[in-house]
Amino acid sequence: MLRGSLWVLYWLAGCCWAEDFSPWLEEFQPSSLSQQQQIEELNWFKQAAQPYQGMTIRAISERINTHWYEATVIAPLFYQLTGIKVIHEISGEDDVVKKLQSQMELGTNYYDIYVSDSDLIGGHFRSRKIVNLSQFMQHQGKAVTLPTLDIQDFIGLAFTTDPYGDLLQLPDQQFANLYWYRQDWFERPGLKQQFEAIFGYPLAVPVNWSAYEDIAEFFTEHVKEIDGQKVYGHMDYGKRDPSLGWRISDAWLSMAGMGDVGLPNGVPVDEWGIRRHGCRPVGASMRRGGALDSPAAIYAIQKYVDWLKRYAPPEAQKMTFSQAGAEIAKGHIAQQIFWYTAFIADLSLPDLAVTDENGLPLWRVAPSPRGAYWQPGMKSGYQDVGAWTLVKSTPLKRQQAAWLYAQFNVAKTVSLRKTMVGLTPIRQSDVSSAAFSQRSQELGGLVEFYQSNARNEWTPTGLNVPNYPALSSLWWQYIGRASDHGEAVPQIMKELAQSMDLALAKIGKESPGPCSPKLISAQQAELWLAHPGSPKPKLENEKPPGKTLNYSELLKQWQP
Secondary structure (H helix, E strand, O other), rough: OOOHHHHHHHOOOOOOOOOHOOOHHHHHHOOOOOHHHHHHHHHHHHOOOOOOOOOOOEEEEEEOHHHHHHHHHHHHHHHHHHHEEEEEEOHHHHHHHHHHHHHHHHEEEOOEEEEEEHHHHHHHHHHOOOHHHHHHOOEEEHOOOOOOHHHHHHHHHHHOOOOOOOOOOOEEEEEEEEEEEEEHOOOOHHHHHHHHHHHHOOOOOEEEEEHHHHHHHHHHHHHOEEEEEOEEEOOOOOOOOHHHHHHOOOOOHHOOOOOOOOOOOOEEOOOOOEEEEEEEEEEEOHOOOOOOHHHHHHHHHHHHHHHHHHHOOOHHHOOOOHHHHHHHHHEEOOOOEEEEHHHHHHHHHHOOOEOOOOEEOEEEEOOOOOOOOOOOOOOOOOEEEEEEEEEEOOOHHHHHHHHHHHHHOOOOOHHHHHHHHHHHOOOOOHHHOHHHHOHHHHHOOOHHHOHHHHHHHOOOOOOOOOOHHHHHHHHHHHHHHOOOOOOOHHHHHHHHHHHHHHHHHHHHHHHHHHHHOOOOOOOOHHHHHOOOOOOOOOOOOOOOOOOOOOOHHHHHOOOO
């Protein structure tokens, strides 16, 4: 019956016999398209690729489940369909960035296409070394641009578009950092009674940092053990290592409320503490109107250090990002304020200590609690968007062949199946599909998050960071002195802000242009603190009363 149905569909598509496409139709299920529509897309790729048959192209991306699926399943099927062989390399995030930067600077074609984090968008549009995809699709790449690509179906376009409205990167995967907690522990009557007796309000999902801190103290210092196992109320990592930079630059300061109101990034001061005039960054220190050494920034980093030392496992202080990522699967962590949803696939295995006998999660993800300086209209957290990126130094024919491969990975024929594997959705048609909705129970809140408008409040680094690789290294070098070496936070943040100013000035001199950094004159910090918005003066009380909500009530915040 299946073969007969496929033959009819393929015949309707004007092709020869349906079994030509059966391997792809079998693998790429479910799909938001009908089988006939899938056949039509597959046939388009087969025809469009004919001038490039026999070519071998090289792609590179970071090491997450989504990209493993692309490299091991999608790339071979693309080759079988088109005759274009793809060497899709999987590497560390730092390595991908270094190779991309090297290719941009030297003009040597190491790779034909990159999955580059949209965090680099500020440098991409200023460098003018990245292919403008809006123009490419209309001109040199028109013949190899999928008619059914449906750009407006992508949910992360705001993060990969330059200030002039042109698309520079095509979203391939995205995931957010959300609050994670052990729902089964939070629902135990004895623990609920004990918490309320001590703190005076219900044990539930924390809305603010005060409640998060109380819950961290509760599990670490009051509960201490559950079912015979030592437990902790917080998890993080603190080794002075490059990965520490992601921990802080990935919106930790905006969660505290350091920056200004505005989406996708604060205006005029963003979550890095950088002030901009128009498209031009003008400073990060309070003396230049920035906020990186402001009371809100000091509050944010002091809380990070204090919680790490008081409430996390002692070994966490010497852990890196990759080492800390697997810790909550051991079943001894009550909550984590900052947890990447890219790990959901790994944390849903049935034999883990955090899933029940049916393989369903004992945990949930929820809206991130907010710090004392946070205000409505600010971003609520970080969302990583890895996006297909072409470099101008790549020869045109190789760009065109690589563009076909990139589109194949995100075409509607493929994207829903890829979403179900990697859980890093990129299309509205996928997140609103029945297949995705049906996985709600096993994904612990991920479906609800991506089906809501709240996902727009979780955003990547924005356009006003003019050179992400050059500036991002400052974070771990300075913050590590507090987390790993125990130095005083106010002095560290003052030095970090000054170093960020110097780095911005250097970038502006080396790469002059209408949107290049240009520091404004230094003034007394008190003058800027008296202005509305960020930098914000120190609050009299940085720990207001703790507030929690039941999970069902919090999910209502995510309703469209």
